[in-house]
Amino acid sequence: MNKKVLIIGLGLIGSSLALCIKKEHPLVTIIGIDSQKSSEDFALKRKIIDEKGTSIKVAAIEADIIILCTPVKSMLKQLSLLGTLPLKSGVIISDVGSTKLELIEAARKVGLKSFIGGHPMAGSHKSGVTAADENLFENAYYILTSSEPEKQKQVKELQKLLQGTRAKFVVLTAKEHDQITGMLSHLPHIIAAGLVNQSKIFNEAHPRSRQLAAGGFRDITRIASSDPQMWTDILLSNKEALLALMISWQKEMQQVTTWLRTENKEAIFQFFYEAKETRNQMPVHKEGAIPAFYDLFVDVPDVPGVIAEITGLLGKAKLSLINLKILETREDIYGILQLTFKRQDDLERAKELIEKETTYLTYEK
Numbered sequence: 001m002n003k004k005v006l007i008i009g010l011g012l013i014g015s016s017l018a019l020c021i022k023k024e025h026p027l028v029t030i031i032g033i034d035s036q037k038s039s040e041d042f043a044l045k046r047k048i049i050d051e052k053g054t055s056i057k058v059a060a061i062e063a064d065i066i067i068l069c070t071p072v073k074s075m076l077k078q079l080s081l082l083g084t085l086p087l088k089s090g091v092i093i094s095d096v097g098s099t100k101l102e103l104i105e106a107a108r109k110v111g112l113k114s115f116i117g118g119h120p121m122a123g124s125h126k127s128g129v130t131a132a133d134e135n136l137f138e139n140a141y142y143i144l145t146s147s148e149p150e151k152q153k154q155v156k157e158l159q160k161l162l163q164g165t166r167a168k169f170v171v172l173t174a175k176e177h178d179q180i181t182g183m184l185s186h187l188p189h190i191i192a193a194g195l196v197n198q199s200k201i202f203n204e205a206h207p208r209s210r211q212l213a214a215g216g217f218r219d220i221t222r223i224a225s226s227d228p229q230m231w232t233d234i235l236l237s238n239k240e241a242l243l244a245l246m247i248s249w250q251k252e253m254q255q256v257t258t259w260l261r262t263e264n265k266e267a268i269f270q271f272f273y274e275a276k277e278t279r280n281q282m283p284v285h286k287e288g289a290i291p292a293f294y295d296l297f298v299d300v301p302d303v304p305g306v307i308a309e310i311t312g313l314l315g316k317a318k319l320s321l322i323n324l325k326i327l328e329t330r331e332d333i334y335g336i337l338q339l340t341f342k343r344q345d346d347l348e349r350a351k352e353l354i355e356k357e358t359t360y361l362t363y364e365k
Contacts (some may be wrong), residue, residue, distance in 0.1 A: 002028070002312040006065070008070060010034040011034075017120075019048055031051045033053040033059060047134070065094070067118070071230060073233045076266065092154050093114055094144075097119065098238075099178055099238040100178055104174045120140060122140035136165075141165035142162065142170070145174040195221050295340050298362050309331070311324070313353055314353070319349060
């Protein structure tokens with residue numbers, strides 16, 4: 001494949017896509033544009049891109065494929081600009097946003113008939129071009145939104161370009177995509193943020209609750225730490241699907257309220273039973289709408305230097321941690337060190353390394 005690919009936005013996703021494309025198709029010329037000049041300079045120096053684009057207006061008319069990797073609201077402006085340019089007749093335009101209907105409608109309005117919505121369901125605790133990772137998308141779902149028969153050739157060409165991601169491609173309609181991600185990603189983020197905000201108010205009346213808000217509460221609200229500007233854009237972009245989902249969620253909570261008020265033991269039991277059964281049937285450790293995390297637990301003695309020992313071993317092996325947490329430490333007994341990784345193979349390598357180099361017991365839940 002000997003084409004020019006323009007990537008607009010050299011953050012984690014854009015720069016990681018560039019690495020994947022280049023690895024699989026070394027003859028492809030990758031042009032990168034970012035609002036931060038330092039990101040462009042870094043990407044060029046590290047050979048993540050081949051060229052820096054002088055501007056979207058200039059670079060876009062040379063490109064065979066254009067991938068928008070910026071926030072959703074920025075993409076809307078970029079699509080409007082692209083619609084005014086004399087692009088190549090066979091150009092393919094795609095994006096990596098987590099909402100699709102609004103973008104596809106925007107592309108249609110400005111006459112960009114070759115737009116194919118894209119959404120790689122992958123992420124990291126790191127951000128920016130310096131976090132570029134050619135393994136970021138491995139085994140993750142990469143959704144392409146196009147149900148139009150005339151676009152099937154372009155969809156296949158885009159999949160070929162993105163083979164180096166080693167992702168699992170799924171083709172959906174834009175409406176179906178937005179409904180699914182709304183249910184599996186966007187609504188959970190709203191609920192998590194709501195729980196954290198409610199706990200903040202609660203903490204004012206019960207200061208000790210902040211101390212006790214670790215463990216399970218911290219884990220189930222982990223996604224509330226996401227970028228607020230990004231999630232503002234996502235919610236506004238997926239407004240219709242989310243309004244329907246939130247009405248449904250409020251009805252569900254009102255039902256639970258009624259059961260609790262009337263002490264309906266059977267209904268409450270069934271509520272938790274059905275949730276347990278459904279949860280147990282979900283795939284284990286698969287990349288989905290919310291990036292998965294992999295936890296390794298290590299029984300460690302309560303002695304000075306033990307955490308440095310473990311992290312030192314992982315550092316030498318170049319294994320990156322997402323999170324590290326001490327679940328229990330008391331004098332004269334073993335504590336539990338929770339190590340969180342982005343990938344299952346990183347966890348397995350860490351487990352093997354710790355068991356080989358130390359006498360500590362490791363296990364997964």
